[in-house]
Amino acid sequence: MNDYLIRAVAADGSFRIFAARTTKTVEEARIRHNCWPVAAAALGRTMTGALLLGANLKGEDILTLRVLGEGPLGAIIVTANARGEVRGYVQEPQVHLPSTPEGKLPVGAAVGKGHLHVTRDLGLKEPFTGNVELVSGEIADDLAHYLTVSEQTPSAVSLGVLVETDNSVVAAGGMLLQRMPQASEDTLEKLEQNLAQLPPVSSLIFQGETPEEMIQRVTRGMDVKILESSPVSFCCHCSWERLENLLVGLGKEEISSILEEQGQAEVNCHFCSEKYHFKREDLMKILDRIEGERTP
Incomplete structure (x- = not known):
């Protein structure tokens, strides 16, 4: 039912x-x-x-x-x-x-x-x-x-x-x-x-x-x-893209610190407990995106 x-x-x-x-x-x-x-x-x-x-x-x-x-x-x-x-x-x-x-x-x-x-x-x-x-x-x-x-x-x-x-x-x-x-x-x-x-x-x-x-x-x-x-x-509408945007919002210093200390990141959605794994190359791309958004 x-x-x-x-x-x-x-x-x-x-x-x-x-x-x-x-x-x-x-x-x-x-x-x-x-x-x-x-x-x-x-x-x-x-x-x-x-x-x-x-x-x-x-x-x-x-x-x-x-x-x-x-x-x-x-x-x-x-x-x-x-x-x-x-x-x-x-x-x-x-x-x-x-x-x-x-x-x-x-x-x-x-x-x-x-x-x-x-x-x-x-x-x-x-x-x-x-x-x-x-x-x-x-x-x-x-x-x-x-x-x-x-x-x-x-x-x-x-x-x-x-x-x-x-x-x-x-x-x-x-x-x-x-x-x-x-x-x-x-x-x-x-x-x-x-x-x-x-x-x-x-x-x-x-x-x-x-x-x-x-x-x-x-x-x-x-x-x-x-x-x-x-x-x-x-139903939860979380996605890789949304969590990626969340990481971008953390800023350059925070992402650089995660790369240096952990080399990767796992982000959990509070609402549905879905796990999203970001490898080193993913975090590097996020850093490039942050730099690109800061460039006038």
Whole structure:
């Protein structure tokens, strides 16, 4: 079953709702970064959240989530685009903490106190960035808080990642519900009742429930129109050329020092852990390029 995201709206325009299955996407990220369970859950929730928040992106728009917590996981950085492509990493992927008394992964404790930054690059002169303090570190609560406080859009967010005993991700997904100004009290009451009865998203995904069926659970008793279904996936656009440009940006002195001390360089992409090896001759060409760019 491939990963995908559903966009839907109430027939009367009183709310919009997004739901996604991201199991394969999150599992690929876990494998690439060799994440232990709590890191896989935190990264997977953030990636899923980015896809849900970015569901209305257009063209070359990019959304970036930065969860900067003081806990042992360190920073979590994720970007998503209009094509449903997402990538991300957690600063300390091999972190272990004991489960909560309820038997759940302690994501909140692993993230800790800190701030959530949301940047929307819509191709304008300056990207828009909003930030709020983390309210729990559990990611879903923090995203809902951000949307309600910073973007003035009352929202409910549910995110889940189920990790097996062999560390593999066997279910991941999420849902985002946003209330529109014209929503009636009756509509709000129905939504609240349905949300209160919603099982954990990860368990629904694990049982084979689709994003459409999850939306039906939350909107039971209301008329909803499905707008679009689109694939989502882990995708990083790093390349030899981009990493070469990064090395050029280090300047002549730094590249000369690498040549003298190591004779070669290995550059890792933070987002996907892909390794790029630059031999001596590659670094010499980079030096020539730097010299050429400095020549008037």
